[in-house]
Amino acid sequence: MSVLSNLEKFETDASTNQRIITLIDKLKEVRRLEREEYLYILNNTSQKELEYLRKSADSIRLENYGTSVYMRGLIEFSNFCTRSCNYCGIRRQNQNIDRYRLDKDTILSCCEEGYNLGYRTFVLQSGEDKYFSDDIICDIVNSIKKKFPDTAVTLSIGEKSKESYQRYFDSGADRYLLRHETASRKLYEHLHPNDMSFDTRMQCLQDLKEIGYQVGCGFMVNSPTQTNEDLVEDLLFIEKLQPHMVGIGPYLSHSETPFSGLESGNLLQTITMVSLVRLILPDVLLPSTTALGTLNSKGREEALKSGANVVMPNLSPTEHREKYEIYENKICTGDEAAHCRGCIETRIIFAGYEVDMSVGHHKTRGINNGMVRS
């Protein structure tokens, strides 16, 4: 039975909050809600309404992408970081971590292994590591695109100047992930030290869009002191930015951070946010994140059934995997790339979807931003 016909048969009873059902239908129709309306949903959704929200999100995803789940090969190429985000395990003050960098040849062999496994998108992610100058990054991106011309390269290497972003783009980078972390200035300042600025973060995302990247923002759910009002700010921000990708994961605690011991995030609330974002942006590329899989053994499958349509298995060399520990108990750190490829495929099929190894660009390819990539 299709999800749509399921939805038609959705049965409400006296215990269902009809206002929420009406708001979900409205969001599906007009793709935006008022601040108070989002807040009402977040404050009052329980199991029945969440079921309706998830099915609505799944039906929108099916309309836009069918059952395809896009696979991206993730290469975590350096865990050096000059920053000190209060939640992150690779923050510079953490001395209880073995730091590593991959050189260009190693990165290229990770890509080759990924290419042979069928991957056509490589996501290069690192801490903010000064060793990797713009020249080095451009050379790496350029070499990947030369060797594997039918692939897309996504960068996720933090805050840079617009000139640097432009240089990476000109070298062939197609997409850029920079989570905004939270759209609430006050919470941003609680999560980050004084030398990091909310305005700079927002400016970076603006710059990336103007250059013509397919841009990914994103946020953590249930980060310390976060309220539903803060999460509403994330939804309003996403309405405004209109990103091509949105990474959403639960906050997970790490003992070597100032937030050590604070409670980790919640599966249902994270999934609620995934579904709401799918309704706001019907054709967004929405990953089912590793953090969700770490929080709950079925977390990634649940996200796929709630509107998510991307997974990012790891292609980094296994000897370094567990050193990229942004949060504790990260899954898949001991697994070979081929194992992850098979494991995730089984999970995707079991959840009722299918693996799509194509390059999987966003429908607009970023061209609604300005420049067009030929």
Ligand code: 5AD
């Ligand atoms: N818990 C959950 N997500 C985290 N990230 C960093 N540290 C944590 C944590 N402790 C996320 C941030 C970052 C992305 C790479 O990982 O959102 O942007």
Ligand code: FES
């Ligand atoms: Fe890596 Fe399951 S995705 S082992």
